[in-house]
Amino acid sequence: MTSLAKLLEAALFASAHPIMVDDLINLAHDKEVGEEEVNTALTELKEHYDTDEHGIELMEVAGGWQILTRSEYTEAIERAQLAARPQRLSAAALETLAIIAYRQPIGRAEIEEIRGVGAGAILKSLHERELIEVTGRAEGLGRPLLYGTTPLFLEQFALRHLEELPRSDELAIALREPRPSETAAVGDAQL
């Protein structure tokens, strides 16, 4: 491997979270090394892991790069109690996250309106898991807190960026299309 690829490998091995490309460029500490060189080295590293059949792989996630174990070894590693998978989120928590991801910044009242149930406890637990954060306060009465998703949300959902989620008008509505006469009543049903 090139020395840049080796350096990047060492740095990625020393981090539990994705490293942004900008930080990888800084790491090289060399004016000759820019985004292009880093991307080439990342590709080299990625291909090396893929073609040489490693137990790990390089993934682009949450706006940066991260080395992760390949999924086929997860069960064995967990069985041997060398590492544990995080708990799955409840359906209610996932719904709340989905709403926040699409509508951020969004306040609690609006989330509750969409889900039809109270959101207080779920917001607290998503906040504790650092999947959402307070991004501000709404104008107006009561000045409610507004929530948005965090970089850790992208990381844990293997998303490169928020735009990777389908746009709301791309979401197939499993139910049939409205008849023209109904369009007015349901036209604003989009996320």
Add this chain to the structure above:
Amino acid sequence: MTSLAKLLEAALFASAHPIMVDDLINLAHDKEVGEEEVNTALTELKEHYDTDEHGIELMEVAGGWQILTRSEYTEAIERAQLAARPQRLSAAALETLAIIAYRQPIGRAEIEEIRGVGAGAILKSLHERELIEVTGRAEGLGRPLLYGTTPLFLEQFALRHLEELPRSDELAIALREPRPSETAAVGDAQL
């Protein structure tokens, strides 16, 4: 690489601690795999890292086997972390700093009342960064700490003195001096 070597690589990557050979044998969960097979796979992995010129290496350390970044890259990684892009203050921290700059000396309760959210963690971090300091204690119950900005604050913002901050009539409610009639109530809020 053999599939055993790949499994060991994934496990060694995912484990927070060195892994003993016995645990590596367990990991394989296969009666055919004993100490000899694991040692062969470890040698394979070690040689792969060495001959393919990786940024990492397989080391036998106290308590078992571990993958570590090569020492020649440690310095670069440390340097990069030290020279990491200058951090920016969060919007919340900047707002808190702005309130303190204009209203000093000011207590935590009053800051929290103006921003409508808790200020404890932010005050601590501004204090650690030496942008604010404790300038005294308020009268009244609990004698709350009062904060003000430091010389470093002026330096960081390239200000000669605090009076250089624009202090005009336009500065509305939150940043204006409290009216005498409000002072009593402000004191209460600092309980």
Add this chain to the structure above:
Amino acid sequence: SHFSGPLDLLLSLIRDEQIDIYDIPVGKIAEQFLLRIKHLKLDEAADYLEMAARLMRIKAQMLLPRREGDDAWEDPRAELVRRLLEYQQVREVVDLLEQRNELRRNRFARAFLPQQLPVSSANRPLALSLGELFAAVDRVLRVAKQPTLHEVVPRAIDVDGAIGTIRAILELRGRARWNEVISADAEPWQVLSLLLALLELAKAGELKLAQPRAFSNVEITRDVPGEAA
């Protein structure tokens, strides 16, 4: 329960019965909704009861006579349909998030980290500019609450809505307890609305309120006309 809320349950009923979401037979679906929540022992959960009450209200509205060719007639179900479609989209995103989450859950990140360098975020160099500071001042000015003035939030309390909910619940069950008609994390305005609605209905003789012990649950009983008050 494996339902994440009343909308989830309602949507699953609509799917099971292969009902056209744009033409929901409200009477039928309300009945089934009640059966299901009874069966699932969800009939003491405020959120589900509120949905049951809402369905009953829509059913009643559907029965109101309307004039032939009345253009101004608005389908009482429209709001429910809108919410169901919106919720349906949320469920689709959830499916996608679940897939992505599994993808990531099945991979471990590096757990062993070399000795943390003595670089706390506190001694990393700071990038600060006056422009940023002034922008922060501006934000504070725009959004700051007046210090010391305790804002009374004139959030509309919805007594009529609460009255409708209570009436519908009592129609279904005859009696209920306070914690069954309001969820534990209700906003103060919701609690207030409910309280005023209960007092209003008690005054009108539609229900009786009893609290066996101080701080115990308030019991709400429908006051059937003719029965001694």
